[in-house]
Amino acid sequence: MPTSAFGPSLNELGYHVGRVKGNLYWVTDAVYQAMFLTTRTGVVLVDAPPSIGHNLLRAIEEVTRANGRPSKVTHLIYSHYHADHIEAARIFGNKVERIAHVETDRMLCAARDTNRPRPTTTFRDRYTLKVGGERLELAHHGPNHTPDNIFVYAPDYQTLCVVDVVAPGWVPFRNLELSQEVSNWIKANEQVMRYPWTALVGGHAGRLGIRADAELQMDYLDDLATHARATIEDFDVTPYFEKYGPSGNAYAAVKHYMDDAARQVAEPVIAKYTGKLAAVDVFTTDNAFSMLQSLQTYNGLSFGGSGIRP
Structure with a gap:
């Protein structure tokens, strides 16, 4: 801390x-x-x-x-x-x-x-x-x-x-x-x-x-968004649906790929801001989850660029 x-x-x-x-x-x-x-x-x-x-x-x-x-x-x-x-x-x-x-x-x-x-x-x-x-x-x-x-x-x-x-x-x-x-x-x-x-x-x-606090938070959010965008573009959700699809439990597939994607986003951000922001190891994965959700629902991004079904 x-x-x-x-x-x-x-x-x-x-x-x-x-x-x-x-x-x-x-x-x-x-x-x-x-x-x-x-x-x-x-x-x-x-x-x-x-x-x-x-x-x-x-x-x-x-x-x-x-x-x-x-x-x-x-x-x-x-x-x-x-x-x-x-x-x-x-x-x-x-x-x-x-x-x-x-x-x-x-x-x-x-x-x-x-x-x-x-x-x-x-x-x-x-x-x-x-x-x-x-x-x-x-x-x-x-x-x-x-x-x-x-x-x-x-x-x-x-x-x-x-x-x-x-x-x-x-x-x-x-x-x-x-x-x-x-x-x-x-x-x-x-x-x-x-x-x-x-x-x-x-x-x-x-x-x-002070102003430096607000600037540091903006940097944190920018990094979170950058890693979230990259993860949405590259993350492969197929294995999750292959694992849970046969049971019909689509919620399990979505939960686990979203959790893993959030951890992937959070990892480099936690490493960068440890020692700079308190509780970065506590809430960054949760914050990454919300950033991913916002980029999907507000910005229209989709995992793997799947977009509209042909």
Whole structure:
């Protein structure tokens, strides 16, 4: 495990809170992250992971006691609808203004989870939040990890918060962050680099990101895609159907050739990024599987170039 993957130590209550820049702060439990902006009239919080829970309140109180700004959370921004990032929303009460993408509202309406109250303000493409002399720019650049996942940019502090896209110091979580649309999730990685940020809050792990982290992840994804394309072109699936075909168990044939193909893709990538990215040996085979699936279903590639049956 590269030591660069790890962030600051946690306090006795199990969290770390630190200044990103100016009035912008972040809090982590070494697994999840949230970001908050202290303003003249209250606090704007981005995400409320349940694993941090009431430590969010403690972290905010710690910061505002020191900087003399109000500690009340007046605005809560949802990055996306997933419970692991916003299920502590209810601890901020009913009077907080909750801001999210319109698709987040649709998903939460269907979920009916009282821990994730529906947003009170929604937007479709862009939304600028100005509160107490501070500003955040919210944008939806299309579906990626989820259909509703948004970018939150603090221009005065050159800080970008985008969750479940870039994992600073680590490989992407299993199956490319369990993304619903892998091709668009990869495009979201590219979109991240179009913002002029110097600090990144990625929603996971124990430290902030820098631009080199996002560049390294792009290199990893490029290598994964290159090896996946080569494997799709050259991999012979015939032996798998010869083995399992007589039994009629086509699922077994597909499972085993896909598993073996994913391992073939992953092997050189693991070798290249060992010591550079944490958990490269843990999730790269899963990530290779998702890359193979995306290249087939989105890009129209097929094993051995079989294509349309003549």
